[in-house]
Amino acid sequence: MYWLKRTGLLVSGLFLSASLAASPVNNQRELFLDALEAARAGQHERVERLLPQLHNYPLLPYVQHAQAIQQLKRLSPDQADEFLATFQGTPLYQRFVSAYTVSLAEDRRWPEFFQYLAKVRNPSPQLQCLAARGELNLGNAEKAYQEGLALWLTGGSQHASCDPLFNRMIENGKIDSSAGLERALLALESNNVAIARYAERFITDPAAKQQMSLIWQLYNQPQSLAENPRLISNNTAYADRLTALSIQRLASDDLRRALLTWAAINRNVQLSTEVQAPVINRLGVLYAKRFLPDSESVLAQVDPNFAYSNVTEWRARLALIDQDWPRVLKLISHLPEEVQSEGRWLYWSLVANLQLGRQPDAEKLNLLTSERSYYGFKAAELTNRPFSINNRPSNFTTAQKQQIASLPAMQRMYEFYQLGQTREATQEWNFMTSMLSPEQLHAASHVVQSWGWYFQGIRGAIASDQWDDLALRFPAPFKSLFDQASREFEIEPSWALAVTRQESAFLDVARSGAGARGLMQLMPETARETARRANIPLSSLERLNEPEINVRLGSAYLAQMQRQFGNNRVHATAAYNAGPGRVRQWLSARGHLPLDIWIETIPFDETRGYVLNVLSFGVIYNTMAGQPARVFSDYERAQLAWHAPNR
Numbered sequence: 001m002y003w004l005k006r007t008g009l010l011v012s013g014l015f016l017s018a019s020l021a022a023s024p025v026n027n028q029r030e031l032f033l034d035a036l037e038a039a040r041a042g043q044h045e046r047v048e049r050l051l052p053q054l055h056n057y058p059l060l061p062y063v064q065h066a067q068a069i070q071q072l073k074r075l076s077p078d079q080a081d082e083f084l085a086t087f088q089g090t091p092l093y094q095r096f097v098s099a100y101t102v103s104l105a106e107d108r109r110w111p112e113f114f115q116y117l118a119k120v121r122n123p124s125p126q127l128q129c130l131a132a133r134g135e136l137n138l139g140n141a142e143k144a145y146q147e148g149l150a151l152w153l154t155g156g157s158q159h160a161s162c163d164p165l166f167n168r169m170i171e172n173g174k175i176d177s178s179a180g181l182e183r184a185l186l187a188l189e190s191n192n193v194a195i196a197r198y199a200e201r202f203i204t205d206p207a208a209k210q211q212m213s214l215i216w217q218l219y220n221q222p223q224s225l226a227e228n229p230r231l232i233s234n235n236t237a238y239a240d241r242l243t244a245l246s247i248q249r250l251a252s253d254d255l256r257r258a259l260l261t262w263a264a265i266n267r268n269v270q271l272s273t274e275v276q277a278p279v280i281n282r283l284g285v286l287y288a289k290r291f292l293p294d295s296e297s298v299l300a301q302v303d304p305n306f307a308y309s310n311v312t313e314w315r316a317r318l319a320l321i322d323q324d325w326p327r328v329l330k331l332i333s334h335l336p337e338e339v340q341s342e343g344r345w346l347y348w349s350l351v352a353n354l355q356l357g358r359q360p361d362a363e364k365l366n367l368l369t370s371e372r373s374y375y376g377f378k379a380a381e382l383t384n385r386p387f388s389i390n391n392r393p394s395n396f397t398t399a400q401k402q403q404i405a406s407l408p409a410m411q412r413m414y415e416f417y418q419l420g421q422t423r424e425a426t427q428e429w430n431f432m433t434s435m436l437s438p439e440q441l442h443a444a445s446h447v448v449q450s451w452g453w454y455f456q457g458i459r460g461a462i463a464s465d466q467w468d469d470l471a472l473r474f475p476a477p478f479k480s481l482f483d484q485a486s487r488e489f490e491i492e493p494s495w496a497l498a499v500t501r502q503e504s505a506f507l508d509v510a511r512s513g514a515g516a517r518g519l520m521q522l523m524p525e526t527a528r529e530t531a532r533r534a535n536i537p538l539s540s541l542e543r544l545n546e547p548e549i550n551v552r553l554g555s556a557y558l559a560q561m562q563r564q565f566g567n568n569r570v571h572a573t574a575a576y577n578a579g580p581g582r583v584r585q586w587l588s589a590r591g592h593l594p595l596d597i598w599i600e601t602i603p604f605d606e607t608r609g610y611v612l613n614v615l616s617f618g619v620i621y622n623t624m625a626g627q628p629a630r631v632f633s634d635y636e637r638a639q640l641a642w643h644a645p646n647r
Contacts, residue, residue, distance in 0.1 A: 028057045029419060039066035058411040065092045072103040077112055084119075089408065091431040094121055105130040105161075110137050125151070129162035136168060145174045153183050155190030170202075177205035181212060185238060188219050189245055211237055218242055222250035226261040232269060240272035244279045251283050256298060259287055263301040273307065281310035288314035289603040291321070291589065306334035313339070316348070320597045321590065323641070325352040343368060343375035348600075350379055351642050372468075374616040377631050378596070382642060389623050392468035396443050401450075404443045407432070417453055422509065429456055438464045445472055452477070454506035474620050477506055478519070478547050485555035489534075491562060494627070495569060496520070496555045498617035499576060502610060509545050517544040520554025530557045568636060570595055573614050578607040594641035595632070 035050040036059075047067060054060045068075070068083045075083070080100050087093040097119045104113040105127075113134050120127060129151055136144035148165045151158055152175065158166075169175055180202030187195035203212050214236075218225055225231050225246045232239050243265055251258035262280065265271070284302055288295050288311070296318050303311045316331040329352045332345050339345060346368040350360045360383075368379045372390045380387050404410060409432035416425035429448075433441055445460025454475045461472040476482075476497060486493040503521040504510035516523050522530070524541050531538035534556040536549070543549045561572035564580060565587075575583040582604075590598055602608040615631050622629035632640070 028054060029415065032057055032059050032063065032415075033419070035063045036066055039063050039070065042070045044070075057415075058408065059415050061087055061090050061092055061412075065096060068096055069099060072100060073107070075100065075103075077115075080116070090412070091427050098124065098127065101127060102130065105134065108137065110134045124159075126159040126161050129159050129165060133161070133165045136165065145169055145172070149174065149179060153179060153186065155183075155186035155188075155192055156195065175202045177203045177208040181208050181215075184212060185215060185241060185245075188215065189241070215242065215245075218246035219249060222246040222258075223253075225265075226250060226254075226257050229261060229264045229268070232265060234269055236269075239269055240275040243269070243271055244275055247283070248279060251286075255283060255287050255290075256294075259283055259298055259302045277308060281308050284308060284311035285314050288318060291318070291601075309336055309339055313345075316345070317601050320348065320641075321593060321601055323355075323594075323597070325355045328352045329356075341367070343371045343373045344600075347375035347379050350382065351596075354382070354642050372616070372620070374612040374631065377616055377619050381631055381637075387619055387623060387629060389470065389620055390468050391470040391624070393471055394442065394446060394466070394469050396446055400443055401447050404440060405447045409435075410444065410447065413448070414451065417448075417451055420509070422453075422507075425453075426456070429460075433460075433463055442466050442469070442472075449475060455504070455510070458505045470620065470624060474501060474617065474624065475506060476621060476625070478551060481548055481551040482555070485552045488552070489555045489559035491555060491559050492569075492618070494618045494621040494625075495573075495614070496551070496558055497621050498614045499554070499558065499573070500551070501617050501621075502613045508547050508550070517541065518550035518554075519547055520550050520557075522550065522553055522557065526557060527553055530560065533560065568595075568639075569633065570599060570611060570615070570636060573611050574602060574607050577610040578604055582607075595636060595639035596641050 031050055031053050035047055035054060038046040038050070044067070047063065051060075051063070054063065064083070064086055080096075083096055084093060087096055097116055101113060101116040101120060104110075104116060113130070117123065117127065117131055123131065128147070132144045132147040132151065135141075135147065144165065148162070148169050151162055152166055152169070166175075180199045183199035184196040184203070187193070187199060200212055203209055214231070215238075218231070225243075232243055236242065243262065247258045247262045250261065259280075262276075262283075266276075280302060284299055287298060296315060299311055299315050299318075302308075306312050312331060312334055316328055316335075319327040319331055328348060332340060332349055332352075335345060340349075346364055350365060350368065353360050365379065365383065368376055369383065369385050370376065370388050370390075371379075372388060377387050379385075405414075409428055413425045413428040413432070416422070416428060432444070436444060441460055441464040445457045445464060445466070448460065449457030449472060454477055457472055457475065461467070461469055466472060482493050482497050482500075486496055500506060500519050503516075504519050506519060508519055510519070510521060511517050512521060514523070517527070522544055524544075527538060527541070527544055530536070530553050534553070536552055536556065538544075538549065538553070544553070558572065558576060561575045561580065562569060565571035565575060565583070571583055571587065574586075586598075586602065590601060593601070599608065599611055602611065619629045619631055630637075
C-alpha cells in the first residue's frame, strides 16, 4: 500500500481545491519529496531550482522549514520572523520557534532568547533549563535558582542543558538536605537507585540522614515493614509515600503479605487516600485476579469500608463466580452511585434480581436497555426488547464539506495522507483540531473518511463528541473483501468486521508495539502459520499492509480459533486478542462458569474490554446493514447465567 500512495495512484479528487485539481498533482508530489530531501541535506541550489514548481503546492512550507533549520545559526531575528510569518497557521510555527530559541541560547543571546521563548506554547525541559540559565546570566540569580530547584527535583535525569545551572546551584549551596531527601525519594519511587544515591550526597542534616536511612531500609528490605508495621507512624515524614513505596516493593515478592501489611498500618496511621488509592486499587485487583479461596477475606481486610471502587468491583466479580446473588447485589450497592449506574453493574443487578425471582426496577431497566453497549444489548435480549443503537446521522451538505476541505490544513493533511505519511498527516490533524469548532471538526471527520482515512474519521467523531454518528464511528469499508473471506472460511461477516474495527479502526498500515500488522493486526508468526494452513500466498510481511491479504488471513485465523474453541465465538474472540494458550488456561480454571460470568472475570482488562466491544460492534454492524442482530448465538446463549428467550 505504501508504494501506491507514494506514487499518488490512490488520489481521490472529491475534495481537492480547484488549484490542485488543475495541476499535475502526482508530479508536484514527486517534486516535493525531492525538494524536501535536498533541503534536509543542505543542497540549497537544488532546492532553489525546484521551488518555483511548488509555489502553489500545500506542503511547500515543509521544504522552507527544512531550509530554515539548516540556517538557524545564520538567521537574524528579522529573518527568523519572516520564516515565522510563513509558518503561521501550521505545526511548523512551534517547531521552528522552539529550534530558533534554543539556537539563541546556545549563542548566549539572552534578551532575544526570552523574546522568542514567549512565543513557545509549551516549553520543553531543555528550554526551561535554558530559561533558568538565561535568568542567571542576566543577573536574576534568585529567580534562576528557584526555577532550577523545581527542575532538579525529579526522579530521573534532567536534560543536559541543565548541568551548568545545577553546578552553579551546588557551588552556591542552593541544594540543601530537604531537597536532597525529596529527590532521593522521587528517584526511588521511579526505581532509579543511581539518582537516589546521587541525591543522598546533599543530605547533611542529622534528622534528614536518619530519615534517609529509613527510606533505604523500606526500599531494600520491605519485609521489615511487614515484620514491624510500627516503623511508620503518624509522626513519620512522608508516611503515606513511604508506605506506598514499601508495600509496592513487598508486593513483588509476596502480594498477600503486602496487602495485609497495608491493612495493619492503615488501622493505626492516617494515610493520604490520594497517594494510597492507586496503589491499593492496583494491588487489590491483582490479588482478586488470582481467584484464590481467601481473596474475599483479604480484600475485606484491605478495604473494610469500601473506599476503593476498583477493589469493590472485583469483590463483586468474585461473588459472581460463586453465583452468590444476594452478595452481588450488596457489593454493587457499596459502589459509588456513578459506578452503580454504569451499564455493567446495572446489567448484573438485573441478572441478580432475576435469579432471586424479583422483578427488575423499571427505571433502571429502561436506562440500561437504552444504552448502545454490550450490557445494554444483552439486557434487551434478556427482556425481549429491541436493540437501541441510537443512530443520529449527520446532515452536512456537500458545500459545507467542501468548505472544510479547502482549509490549508486540510489540504496539507490530504497530501501527506496520499503520500502515505500518516504520522505527518496526524500531526496536521492534531494542530487543526485546536482551531476548529466541534461542528467544523465533525465535518472534517467526514471529509477525511471520504479519503479512506477511516481511523482518523473515527477519532474525529470522538473528539467532536459525536458518539451517535454511527456512519462515522462504524464505517464498513472493504465490504467485498469481508464478504468473500467470510464465505471462504465460514464465519459471520459482521464478526470479522467488528474485530477489525476494534483492532485497527481500519488503518491498513497500523502496526502495534508488539509488531502486529495491518487491518486485523496479525502477528508475523501467526500470519505465516495461518497462510501455510489456509494456503494463502504471503511472499513477505509487507503484504500484511494489503487489505485483501490481511482480511483473508485474519478471517482464516478467526475461523481457526472458532473451530479450536468448539464453535464459541466468545472464547475465539478472546483467543484472537490474548492468544489461545491463555484462553485455554482461563477455561481450565473457570470454564465451568456461565459464559457471561466467564467474560466478566477475564483477568486481562484489555481482553475483557476487547470481547465486549467485538460483541457489541457486531450488533451495531448487523443492525445498520438491516441484518438480523444478536449478541450471542443459540449455542452461546444457552451458556449464560440467565437464559433469555429466543428473539
